[in-house]
Amino acid sequence: MPETKNDLANLQEDVLDAKLSTKSLSLNMGPSHPASHGTVRFHIELDGEIITKLDPEIGFLHRGFEKSCENSTWTQCLPYTDRLNYLSSMCNNFGFLTAVEKLAGIEIPERAKYIRTIGAELHRLCDHLTCVGAMAMELGGFTPFLWAIEARDILWDRVAELTGARVTTSYGRIGGVNRDLPEGWVQKVKDSLVRVAELRDDIDALLTHNRIFLERTRGTGKMSAEDAINYGFTGPMLRASGVDYDVRKAHPYWVYDRVDFEVPLGSEGDNYDRYYLRIAEMKESERIILQCFEQMEPGPILVDDWRYVLPPKNEVYSTIEGVIGHFKIVMEGVKIPAGTVYSYTESPNGELGWYLVSDGSGRPYKVHCRAPGIPLLGGLEHMVVGSLLPDLIPTFDLINMIGGEVEQ
Amino acid sequence: MSSNFGMMTTRREEAQGFLERLVSRGLGWARKNSLFTYPFATACCGMEYMSVAGSRYDIARFGAEFPRFSPRQADLLLVVGTINLKQAPILKRVYDQMCEPKWVIAFGVCASSGGFYDNYAVLQGIDRIIPVDVYVPGCPPRPEQVLDALILLQEKIASQGHKLVDRTPPAPEAIAAASAQNPQLVGGVK
Amino acid sequence: MSEAVVRRIADRFGDKILRAFSQHGDEAIVVAREDLVEIARFCHDDEEIDLKMPVTLTCVDYLGEKPRFELVYVLYSVKKKHRLQIRVRVPEEDPEAPSLTPIYRGLDYWERYVWDMYGIRFSGRLKPLKRLWMWEEFEGHPLRKDFPLRGRTGQIPELDIQDIYRGPGPGPKSRPASRAAEPRPSQLPIVK
Numbered sequence: 134m135p136e137t138k139n140d141l142a143n144l145q146e147d148v149l150d151a152k153l154s155t156k157s158l159s160l161n162m163g164p165s166h167p168a169s170h171g172t173v174r175f176h177i178e179l180d181g182e183i184i185t186k187l188d189p190e191i192g193f194l195h196r197g198f199e200k201s202c203e204n205s206t207w208t209q210c211l212p213y214t215d216r217l218n219y220l221s222s223m224c225n226n227f228g229f230l231t232a233v234e235k236l237a238g239i240e241i242p243e244r245a246k247y248i249r250t251i252g253a254e255l256h257r258l259c260d261h262l263t264c265v266g267a268m269a270m271e272l273g274g275f276t277p278f279l280w281a282i283e284a285r286d287i288l289w290d291r292v293a294e295l296t297g298a299r300v301t302t303s304y305g306r307i308g309g310v311n312r313d314l315p316e317g318w319v320q321k322v323k324d325s326l327v328r329v330a331e332l333r334d335d336i337d338a339l340l341t342h343n344r345i346f347l348e349r350t351r352g353t354g355k356m357s358a359e360d361a362i363n364y365g366f367t368g369p370m371l372r373a374s375g376v377d378y379d380v381r382k383a384h385p386y387w388v389y390d391r392v393d394f395e396v397p398l399g400s401e402g403d404n405y406d407r408y409y410l411r412i413a414e415m416k417e418s419e420r421i422i423l424q425c426f427e428q429m430e431p432g433p434i435l436v437d438d439w440r441y442v443l444p445p446k447n448e449v450y451s452t453i454e455g456v457i458g459h460f461k462i463v464m465e466g467v468k469i470p471a472g473t474v475y476s477y478t479e480s481p482n483g484e485l486g487w488y489l490v491s492d493g494s495g496r497p498y499k500v501h502c503r504a505p506g507i508p509l510l511g512g513l514e515h516m517v518v519g520s521l522l523p524d525l526i527p528t529f530d531l532i533n534m535i536g537g538e539v540e541q
Numbered sequence: 542m543s544s545n546f547g548m549m550t551t552r553r554e555e556a557q558g559f560l561e562r563l564v565s566r567g568l569g570w571a572r573k574n575s576l577f578t579y580p581f582a583t584a585c586c587g588m589e590y591m592s593v594a595g596s597r598y599d600i601a602r603f604g605a606e607f608p609r610f611s612p613r614q615a616d617l618l619l620v621v622g623t624i625n626l627k628q629a630p631i632l633k634r635v636y637d638q639m640c641e642p643k644w645v646i647a648f649g650v651c652a653s654s655g656g657f658y659d660n661y662a663v664l665q666g667i668d669r670i671i672p673v674d675v676y677v678p679g680c681p682p683r684p685e686q687v688l689d690a691l692i693l694l695q696e697k698i699a700s701q702g703h704k705l706v707d708r709t710p711p712a713p714e715a716i717a718a719a720s721a722q723n724p725q726l727v728g729g730v731k
Numbered sequence: 732m733s734e735a736v737v738r739r740i741a742d743r744f745g746d747k748i749l750r751a752f753s754q755h756g757d758e759a760i761v762v763a764r765e766d767l768v769e770i771a772r773f774c775h776d777d778e779e780i781d782l783k784m785p786v787t788l789t790c791v792d793y794l795g796e797k798p799r800f801e802l803v804y805v806l807y808s809v810k811k812k813h814r815l816q817i818r819v820r821v822p823e824e825d826p827e828a829p830s831l832t833p834i835y836r837g838l839d840y841w842e843r844y845v846w847d848m849y850g851i852r853f854s855g856r857l858k859p860l861k862r863l864w865m866w867e868e869f870e871g872h873p874l875r876k877d878f879p880l881r882g883r884t885g886q887i888p889e890l891d892i893q894d895i896y897r898g899p900g901p902g903p904k905s906r907p908a909s910r911a912a913e914p915r916p917s918q919l920p921i922v923k
Contacts, residue, residue, distance in 0.1 A: 365837025
């Protein structure tokens with residue numbers, strides 16, 4: 134029984150400090166959710182608002198990519214590869230074709246290499262714009278999203294003039310690219326890049342020193358360099374943790390050893406670094422495209438070998454060799470010599486690897502795509518456990534997990 | 542075009558008096574110009590959906606501005622992208638949770654007919670499980686195609702009969718099938 | 732590019748490496764499944780080799796050959812910039828392999844992918860083995876060469892196509908569209 138006033142105060146303090154027992158809450162952030170890009174289902178266990186366990190469940194977009202490729206010819210696989218990372222489909226196309234050409238041992242002409250680089254960098258711009266815009270929208274800022282979509286629409290107009298389609302292009306062919314640059318396209322792209330740079334600078338100005346944005350992204354989703362390597366991270370997620378690995382610099386392909394660009398590196402491995410790295414990479418992509426325009430020379434865009442490339446139409450209609458070449462490629466598929474290869478390019482999300490097995494016929498025996506998003510998703514739990522539930526949103530958005538490539 | 546549809550009905554249960562037709566036209570106008578969309582976005586068509594909702598190919602000028610990410614609050618289910626067999630029960634459940642009147646647009650060839658994914662994992666068209674009002678072909682369709690589909694849907698809504706209070710009871714087979722449906726919903730949704 | 736790596740592993744492990752070859756610029760070694768964990772741990776811990784990043788794990792189904800499956804691990808070193816493929820053959824009668832997730836945590840999802848698509852179990856994992864893409868009740872392993880492209884297991888009720896002129900959708904025998912779809916067995920072959 135409290136005798137004096139002091140005792141009463143002490144008693145109340147004890148009661149106030151007593152710990153209430155809590156139960157952990159199982160939350161299901163379901164497959165049809167606006168903040169889950171693509172369809173991912175999270176089984177989350179929460180202690181208050183702190184995440185104790187996170188288990189992503191995927192498979193809601195599995196479209197049987199590998200099985201479909203095994204039942205089509207090598208060229209028919211191209212539209213399937215488009216739809217893997219559908220935000221940067223030219224990167225997927227060209228990565229797959231680089232692997233096939235490595236297996237066949239053919240070397241594509243110089244102009245084709247330049248065009249492939251330009252196409253890949255244009256789609257890299259689109260991918261980073263969408264990632265940054267969508268992340269800003271999830272955090273509550275709708276304006277950067279609209280600016281990013283407008284910039285992306287401008288770029289897609291240029292891509293549609295070049296390839297014929299906006300999103301899923303199927304532009305490359307075994308031995309080069311499908312068609313040459315249209316008239317006046319180079320100047321149009323330079324003007325478009327100026328406008329895209331303005332919009333990107335607007336987004337940068339709105340987000341980079343924004344107090345709310347900093348509070349939500351600084352210090353959240355941290356990943357140390359050793360853990361990132363152990364989980365198999367590549368691309369912007371790895372470079373934000375300070376590890377300098379970019380396939381374009383480490384193992385240059387196409388014309389990346391002839392253009393001058395930098396690879397931005399982060400220092401702390403949190404969400405803010407990843408966001409700012411994508412903005413910086415957009416600036417570098419612009420530089421690469423402009424340098425490619427200066428260095429390009431006129432020339433052929435397809436290798437001159439009728440075993441891999443369709444013969445030109447005037448030959449097909451006049452000579453017997455043209456007809457036979459055309460017939461064999463279309464009916465039986467391009468015959469790639471038997472063997473296995475692992476080839477890698479830098480897609481906007483990381484290292485896009487292709488493991489191909491050929492048995493010498495016109496159809497692939499196995500096409501395995503090393504999607505950069507799969508290890509990133511595997512590391513999501515490590516990044517987010519112990520922090521608040523709202524920290525999951527910018528982390529998951531900056532992983533840029535594209536449903537198409539993670540679930541093939 | 543929308544007024545002609547009313548002229549061609551001859552069935553007894555669809556005949557309406559003058560005031561009823563006036564109300565129906567008014568309700569049709571109101572409903573078509575304020576569609577609340579539920580973008581059930583899964584795949585590449587989702588990128589074109591973002592463009593359609595963006596500022597250049599504005600879907601807001603047709604009244605369908607706000608996506609409502611809850612089926613209880615939406616009346617247009619925009620199925621965007623490939624629906625595979627794991628997602629199919631979820632789509633059916635979302636569709637069942639929407640209140641009448643509701644419409645469905647199948648956005649893209651994958652939603653319309655399975656696209657070029659004719660394999661073990663993909664549902665060959667969402668009309669195998671839910672009824673569809675407008676199909677939009679394209680892989681992915683251009684935003685102008687989607688806006689054309691929306692205009693077609695708006696004409697369809699305007700020509701349908703709308704009532705202020707709908708007193709037709711739901712069909713008994715629908716109730717029996719809906720309650721028997723639950724054991725069939727397998728596939729990843731526990 | 733990484734012949735020095737292969738030579739160093741061969742110096743240490745000698746005849747545990749069944750074959751080593753180089754194809755299109757990549758070195759690969761073929762090992763038996765019993766030695767896999769040991770060799771992988773050496774690759775991870777050794778200073779000179781320094782293969783710390785797990786790039787991918789995939790499986791190839793050589794139907795008709797014995798042993799039937801071949802697991803392919805690709806490892807990479809960020810500091811030394813070389814990569815190595817490790818290949819392991821797994822027979823069909825005993826589709827089991829040791830897991831490398833205690834050493835490389837990034838192989839977690841890839842092992843689930845191999846289990847889901849090919850049916851090879853991994854023992855000694857940090858987390859339980861579950862399917863990655865197909866639903867848990869699915870029967871069969873889709874990427875095996877004897878699984879048909881359009882196989883169905885009959886678990887999702889779909890409408891039949893009745894009318895070849897109008898194409899997909901409710902045919903003349905199905906209910907009108909506003910009623911719930913009647914579940915019926917699918918017309919595609921049911922795969923057990």
